[in-house]
Amino acid sequence: MEAWVKVSVIIPVYNVEKYLGDCLDSLLLQTLREIEIICVDDGATDSSPRILDEYARKDSRLKVIHQKNAGAGAARNQGVAQARGEYIGFVDSDDVVYPTMYEELYRKASSSRADMVITGEVETAAGDPIQFPIENFKKASKVLELDRFNAVDYPSIIKNVFLWNRIYRRTFWLEHRFQIPEGRRFAEDLLICTQTSVLAERIGYVRGPLYWYRNERENSLSDTLAKSSKKLDYITAVKETKKFLQATGKYPVFQQDFLVFATHLFAMLQSKIADYDHFYEFFSGMERLLDEYDLNALEKTWIRDAYPHVLHTLKHKNFRTHYCKNRIRSILHIK
Incomplete structure (x- = not known):
């Protein structure tokens, strides 16, 4: 036995x-x-x-x-x-x-x-x-x-x-x-x-x-994202997670916490992408996940003050401008 x-x-x-x-x-x-x-x-x-x-x-x-x-x-x-x-x-x-x-x-x-x-x-x-x-x-x-x-x-x-x-x-x-x-x-x-x-x-x-x-x-999270062809795994995972929460009928209960987590992680990772094509694909994928209802909810959280440039870009879709600013920040080591 x-x-x-x-x-x-x-x-x-x-x-x-x-x-x-x-x-x-x-x-x-x-x-x-x-x-x-x-x-x-x-x-x-x-x-x-x-x-x-x-x-x-x-x-x-x-x-x-x-x-x-x-x-x-x-x-x-x-x-x-x-x-x-x-x-x-x-x-x-x-x-x-x-x-x-x-x-x-x-x-x-x-x-x-x-x-x-x-x-x-x-x-x-x-x-x-x-x-x-x-x-x-x-x-x-x-x-x-x-x-x-x-x-x-x-x-x-x-x-x-x-x-x-x-x-x-x-x-x-x-x-x-x-x-x-x-x-x-x-x-x-x-x-x-x-x-x-x-x-x-x-x-x-x-x-x-x-x-x-x-x-x-070695191969930290940010390094993996910057070098790997699997960059969009994050977008896929967030999309699946949002779909699951909506299917349970409880998305309104979890919406704010889910959005804060997703946007916070996204904001940290997007600055690591050096290639514009990947940056555009990554950012536009995130933009497609967040509707106006989600963006308005984020405005009521600490994300608004911590990452105003990210919210602005998601709302107005000015990806190239945001990409250029990110590269300048990276080169000058500005947070």
């Missing part, structure tokens, strides 16, 4: 030999012993596959799946298909988790019978914690202190779009047939995190930090 697994931790692995050992050690040292660690080797070409096999020989809780390169989304989906745990979680293969992370998340999940449990603060390699945006702190504090809540109680949760700072009840995931988008290098978390947050009837919260995010990685 197989041992009861409380949490299955799924790790997509691709060419991370430098950091992989630290990640695996942090998981094997978890105070929650009833875990399985499912590592999906996504066709890595460095020593990562060998490292995985060596760890698997030493600890039976670690399982390795070798597959041809298909991307992180496909690797995560493969891991979910093999998972046996009551709950599932995801870790990036160059990050590290605190020893008590899964014990604390699982304890909260069990006591509140939650579909999902999330931690709201993440430590970074640079030493600065990521604290997820909370516009109305008093309201958020009251909600997050509840034994459990849902996304309607706390709409700002949809701005927390990282798979690795949470666990999901596996039957909840399977009942809704969730699938992480495949074939993308960017923004693959956005849709799935929104879907799971909105559809979860019971959400639990645990104070962090419990996760250590290596934000000094």
Whole structure:
């Protein structure tokens, strides 16, 4: 008879030999012993596959799946298909988790019978914690202190779009047939995190930090966007997410938080694009997503003061002028 697994931790692995050992050690040292660690080797070409096999020989809780390169989304989906745990979680293969992370998340999940449990603060390699945006702190504090809540109680949760700072009840995931988008290098978390947050009837919260995010990685988010042919993954993800929210009939509840998150991320990323054709395609794609109703809603948020040039461009479609100003700012190192 197989041992009861409380949490299955799924790790997509691709060419991370430098950091992989630290990640695996942090998981094997978890105070929650009833875990399985499912590592999906996504066709890595460095020593990562060998490292995985060596760890698997030493600890039976670690399982390795070798597959041809298909991307992180496909690797995560493969891991979910093999998972046996009551709950599932995801870790990036160059990050590290605190020893008590899964014990604390699982304890909260069990006591509140939650579909999902999330931690709201993440430590970074640079030493600065990521604290997820909370516009109305008093309201958020009251909600997050509840034994459990849902996304309607706390709409700002949809701005927390990282798979690795949470666990999901596996039957909840399977009942809704969730699938992480495949074939993308960017923004693959956005849709799935929104879907799971909105559809979860019971959400639990645990104070962090419990996760250590290596934000000094090579191929950072902005570098990937600037160099990759997958630049429009972001636009695709935002479009799919908006369509999902509208289909639930709850878009008005989440509209402001969704728009603030999307525009804030967009404003940070568009300044990294050096080529005008890509800039135009990226910006016009964003413009098509936001109707007058959305733009008017943004005018009532802090986005209006933080990124007035972005809102002006989206309204008036003067892309070339905005592109030229962006390039000048970049050359002169002006924010």
